[in-house]
Amino acid sequence: MSANIYIVEDEEPIITLIKYNLEKEGYKVFFSENGNDGIKGIKNSLPDLVLLDWMLPDFSGVEICKNLKKDIKFKNIPIIMLTAKGEEEDKIKGLNSGADDYITKPFSFPELLARVKALLRRSKPSVVADIVEFEDLKIDRMTRRVYRKKKEIHLGPKEYDLLNFFIKNPKRVYSREQILENVWSENINVENRTIDVHIRRLRQNINIIGVKELIRTVRSAGYSLS
Ligand code: CA
Secondary structure: OOOEEEEEOOOHHHHHHHHHHHHHOOOEEEEEOOHHHHHHHHHHHOOOEEEEEOEOOOOEHHHHHHHHHOOOOOOOOOEEEEEOOOOHHHHHHHHHOOOOEEEEOOOOHHHHHHHHHHHHHHHOHHHHOOEEEEOOEEEEOOOOEEEEOOEEEOOOHHHHHHHHHHOOOOOOOEOHHHHHHHHOOOOOOOOHHHHHHHHHHHHHHHOOOOOOOOEEEEOOOEEEEO
C-alpha cells in the first residue's frame, strides 16, 4: 500500500501512534496539529485520505470537513473523523458535514487500519488496486511492472514512482511542489530541474511514436496524466 494519509490532530501521542504504525504498513504520512495548518497542508499535498480530529484548538473537524467538501478540487478526498464522543448526535453531525466515515476514540490501530483500507478501496480504487490501468497503460504494483499497449516498458525507480503517483488521480494537474512532496518526500532539497528531468525520462519511456502523449505539461501549473 502506498497511499498518502494526512492527519489533523492536536494530541501528539495519537499522531505518533498512527504515524508510526501507518508508515510501517507502507503509507506516507503527513500531519498538522491545528485546523489552519491542516487545511493548508491538505490543499497543498492532496492526500489520498484524511484522518480528521473532531475537536481542534482553532477549528472543529466539522468546519474543516465542510470547507474541503464544498470545493470541487478537494471534495473527493475521503475523510475519516476521529471523535472522542461516541454520541449518536455527533456521528450524524460528522456524516452530515460530508465525512465518509468516523471512528470513536479510544480506538485500536488494527481497527483504524481496517477502516482506512475499506474507505480507500471504496472511494479510491486506483490507489489501492494491485493492477491499475489508464487508457492503454497498465501498472502491476505487485511486480512493479509497467505495460503500454500490452508491451512491457522498463522504467527507473523514480520514473516508476512518478507514474504510480500520477495514475492514482489521472487528469489531475500536479504542481512541481506537489510532485516533490509526494514522490521525493525523503529528500526535499530536490530542484525543479530534477523533477523535469525525471518527467522527460518517463515520457521518453512510455511514449510510442504515432500514439498520443500521456503526460501533459500544463503551462505554469505542472503536469498530469491525461
Ligand atoms: Ca482534539
